[in-house]
Amino acid sequence: MGNKQTVFTHEQLEAYQDNPFRQRIAQVFSEDGDGHMTLDNFLDMFSVMSEMAPRDLKAYYAFKIYDFNEDDYICMWDLEQTVTKLTRGELSAEEVSLVCEKVLDEADGDHDGRLSLDDFQNMILRAPDFLSTFHIRI
């Protein structure tokens, strides 16, 4: 990657610049949450995203990535951010809120208006595509 750099910025992950969650990935795996990663963080990231990582480990980190405001819950605002990033703003605000409501309806077990880690894990571990899409090949 660089020449003898010990700190990698998320701009250096050029191949993944189209990933809508690139900033979140960098933030989650970085040392202080500011997007700068040391070698250890880098290894952590690839270890989690590799083929061999177990489902619950991936689910745990996926939860952290989708939790934009880092309050340990995926609330309505987090969901709206996710959907907007996924569709690059092509859906209208009404459609976005409909989708978010449906998601909360489906996955929120304790009905407190937001997804906790348990809710998220319960939902994601049954998804057939999860392992194959949440995966980076080195």
Place this chain on the structure above:
Amino acid sequence: MPPKKVQIQVEEKEDDTEESSSEEEEEEEEEEDKLPRRESMRPKRKRTRDVISEDDPPPEPEDEETKKAREKERRKKLMRGAEDDDEIDEAELERLKAELDEQRLMIATVKCKPWKMEKKIEVLKEAKQFVNENEGALGKGKGKKWFAFKMMMAKKWVKFLRDFENFKAACVPWENKIKAIESQFGSSVASYFLFLRWMYGVNMVLFILTFSLVMLPEYLWGLPYGTIPRKTVPRAEEDSAANFGVLYDFNGLAQYSVLFYGYYNNQRTIGVLNFRLPLSYFLVGLACIGYSFLVVLKAMTQNIGDDGGDDNTFNFSWKVFTSWDFLIGNPETADNKFNSITMNFKEAILEERAGEIEENVHLIRFLRFLANFFVFLTLAASGYLIFWAVKRSQEFAQQDPDTLGWWEKNEMNMVMSLLGMFCPTLFDLFAELEDYHPLIALKWLLGRIFALLLGNLYVFILALMDEIYNKIEEEKLVKANITLWEANMIKAYNSSVTGNGTAAPFFVHPADVPRGPCWETMVGQEFVRLTVSDVLTTYVTILVGDFLRACFVRFCNYCWCWDLEYGYPSYTEFDISGNVLALIFNQGMIWMGSFFAPSLPGINILRLYVSMYFQGWAVMCCNVPEARVFKSSKGNTFYLGMLLLILFLSTMPVLYMIVCLPPSFDCGPFSGKNRMFEVIGETLEHDFPSWMAMVLRQLSNPALMLAVALVMVLTIYYLNATAKGQKAANLDLKKKMKQQALENKLRNKKMAAARAAAAAGGQLS
């Protein structure tokens, strides 16, 4: 435990010189000094020896006798060795064991914990240290050294396994190529190349088996070319034996070589090492089939666990959280992915809002019936075409080869390959009538292509069986002719001897001996020719269909009326299902033909290797990512299931031929036998002690076989019933969980509403 004993223990431990316990104490002290976070990981234990309950009466003073007895015991213990202390301290041992197991588990699973790297490394270091220091303590009695040795060997073994895994991972080929394709096209196209690589691995094993155990021994230790009739090109064909045209057809020199069945001699053992070639040939054939079954089943069962449950509970959630493919590394693909995700959402929203739209059911049913009728017609037509082509090729075989053009010689293979190429397009056309959802349409298309290729293959085999029976009939005639010929030769030789008086050795050049027809070699040749022509057709299709088309679109776009790139021809998309099916069927042909042509796995290896590079280049150079991205999540299991089916269907004819047809009388390793499997019986008689042969003969008693078959049927029935029962229980549990979740949701809603009402009420009042 009585307090007296506790006190004794404390005293003894103080004088003890046992390493482990002192280290344990150290360990305990160390742990207490550590940072607080470590406390949460390990359960707090109380050591019973440190706890002296206040309720217990004070220990009685010992009298002289018991004290002396105790001292004697202790001295004896010290002489015997420190390890025996473990015998007393059973509870301590148990605790130690539990602790060790816990630490070992931590070492094994530390990679899967969601901690930062530093924490993981520290935890691992401490756990390893603990295990290293305390493992020896578990050794019992005199066996301590042996136990330590076992532990060391176990550790070395683990390290060796780890290094071997690393080596295996480093040996996996084409990782970069697949990664490049994946980042440009997404995971669905890359799955084809992953499948191709897996096939390459399977074929490599088959190749190693056939090459090292069949072809190489015959080449090294068997009689060389030209020594016996079956290994020599007949006199009549000698002139043209080395022509390219003849070699391309796998006649001439290619036919009389280790590549085909007919070359092998039926000597029971060959060479200095007494290598039993016929036995090896037979067993390698069976081993190839057995290995293929094992490997395909293993791949299938690995994927079964990943099957999701029902698709509807978390529809939107899954769409939001799992639709982005993190493998994508190319702007254009990313664009396509974004568009398809957006469309996906819009469709789902529409479905959610609107109800079912009532369409004209009767029209749709009629159209679908019509489409199926056309498809059936196409399948029947293609079957008849192949049968007709095979009959014609038989006629051509009777004629003089020089009068035939290239088309006539290769007609049958070309017909099969062309059918495989054009019929799917026809199916696609008929599918327009049906108007299914794309996913369902894809399933129908795959099913139809599968039926087409299967039908073609089986018609081909039937025609081949026809020819085989003809050849077997011919053999009888040839046998009669040969006896006549031999009688003539002997008469001529005798007359020459009596005439001259000198005994010239009776020598007939092998090329002049009349040959019997060799149906096995013919079968092998047919399959090899089919494979080669298939390969050529595929490559030519890619070159013309993809590459030339891409060149045309790219360069003629400047001087064309409409935009070629977005309009009609545009660039081709990579046809995943077509390519995967072609690969599966080619493999079926390899499995069928490799018993009669040991060279077939080798040819296939070459073909897969070239395909990887060629198709890899073609896909990056001429294809574009799919505009509409959707994939069936169970795709992989589906393809493996088809592969298993093809494997089963391919081995049926081979097994039939081995068991029911007599081998040719003058070619191949089984010549002279009544059936091919008799080689096993012969080996048992000659090479195994006689008692073993007798035992096995008793075992092959039909009554016993019947009993075994009955037991197997019962076992299958029982396992099936258990599996059904467990599936039903599983569904039941799932339903219960859903009910529970619904109830919880309703309850929480009510509670939230009640809280809100209370708050509102509180505000008002």
